[in-house]
Amino acid sequence: MMRFDSLKGWLDWQESLHPLAIDLGLERAAQVFHALNPDCLKPPTITVAGTNGKGSCIAYLEAIYRAQGYRVGAYSSPHILKYNERIKIDGKPVSDELICAAFARIEAVRGNTSLSYFEFGTLAALDIFWRSGLDVQLLEVGLGGRLDAVNIVDPDVALISSIGIDHVDWLGATREAIGREKAGIFRAKTPAIVGDCDPPASLLQSAIDKNALLYCIGKDFGFKKQMTTWNWFAGDRHIRQIPEPGLKGEHQYRNASAVILAVEVLSKILPVSDKSIRTGLKNSHLLGRFQLINDKIPILLDVGHNPEAVKTLVDYLIRNFPGKRIHAIFSMMKDKDIASVINIMNPVVYDWFFAPLSNPRAATESIMREIFSQSSATKVSFGFNGFAQAYEAAKSQSLENDLLLVFGSFFLVSDCLNEFEKR
Structure with missing residues (x-):
């Protein structure tokens, strides 16, 4: 069994361990996850997929739940400055020690199951999160959805920010093919939120096939911009005079709207005030986005x-x-x-x-x-x-x-x- 005394040692070894940098499929990661966590313990979970906007949605969710005082874990990729940015608790990247300990636990149960660099990181995040007494965990899909390692966990809410053309070698060359892959994070009787104004038919059909509770922007929820604020609505529920999102660009109103709905549909387990929603959206920030x-x-x-x-x-x-x-x-x-x-x-x-x-x-x-x-x-x-x-x-x-x-x-x-x- 391999053990390293530094995070760099572990990561260098992981990069060389698996023959493929990207190897989609859930069997290997799921097998190791069940060995690590036989009871499949997990905090309430929001999983976010999308061609663009995933990172923004995670940042908004993290800021809103933290504004409400919840203990939040957020997993995202790739990192920009340090690997630790991928696994955050309460807005702070976790320590090298915590990640190395998780890697050692994974290595102890992995047996001869080969894991990719991304799968190691995902398993480490899930392992750290369920041991950390979180109120909620936010998981960003790395690539696609259906076969991404993040999808070994059943979400309580699935959110898809947008569908565009990217990663064609793995996901297909059309929005229909890509939509089908991303809809792989949907679950039966579970809220499935779509922030794309023109979702492909394959995505809508997948939601029906899976019996997911589908909510689409422009149909089931939406937003209206005022001068310097904006309003959000879904059915009879309205939140008025929300400040401009902390992340810049017109598309961020769509991302923020989908996030508010995710918070709303989970509010029975995790109540959140309108004030925390306003504060969180306003105070969100992300490296490298405008x-x-x-x-x-x-x-x-x-x-x-x-x-x-x-x-x-x-x-x-x-x-x-x-x-x-x-x-x-x-x-x-x-x-x-x-x-x-x-x-x-x-x-x-x-x-x-x-x-x-x-x-x-x-x-x-x-x-x-x-x-x-x-x-x-x-x-x-x-x-x-x-x-x-x-x-x-x-x-x-x-x-x-x-x-x-x-x-x-x-x-x-x-x-x-x-x-x-x-x-």
Whole structure:
């Protein structure tokens, strides 16, 4: 049995342990989970899936329940600065010691069941959470839904934030196929909340097939914006004069609306006041989501890495930075729809700076050169050894009223924030 005395030791070993980085399926993780937790003990659980907006929904739920004074566990991925960000209790990443102890417990019962890096992390979160006396646990699906390791736990509420095209190699190339995968988190007689205004038929059909209690935005619940506040409603229930969500962008009203409904349908077990809902939504924050660093030339960071997320980013830039010259420091994973992302962004970008990443899944310079050569982008700079060089080059081309935009990948935003932390 392997044991390591540091979190880094455990994680390095986990990365090399399983033949596939992404290996969808529940059998392996479920088997180990039952060995760890034979009685399947769990706090009330909200599971969140979606192409975009999952992290935002988890952040809102966490802030609302904490504002009410509940003890909250939140599991999300990927992390931006430290692995521990994936497993939080009461808004704080748990310690290396706690994670290492969970890994040791997993290793003690795993036998010859092979687990991926993500499955190890998910099992550690679930193990830590049920031992920590939580009032509620919030679980973010890593990829898809049906076959994601998070789905070994039955949720008390399932929430799907949005359906877009991403991870086509695993989930399929259409919204219908992807919708079916994400609906895998639905359960019989359990609230299933959909925050996408135009859900695919496959998702609605899955809810019917599973006998889930389906709630769709625009039909069963919704919101109306006022001048500086907004109102939420579902049937006869109204919450008025809610402050703007702490996370920026028009799409956040949809995410926040779905979250309020999730809190409402669980209110019999976990009562929450309207005041806590208002406070939580207003005070939510997340690294790398339209995150502005105010410098002489301001820097906007966004982890958006698929066409849907990037359309939202364009909308945000047009509304909030009209007329500014935007210098994009950019990188993406090679399995993403890079060409579409460039074409969507190009009308608002003045010039591009490709920042290579050390991740083996990242697009290389030669891949990027090829894609850019077939796009309408004309001002593109290559030849940098990483984020810091690309950033300095972009900055040197910038004037005082410009904006530096760092986007396209969690890993790039992580490189950026690490760089600023060093400085």
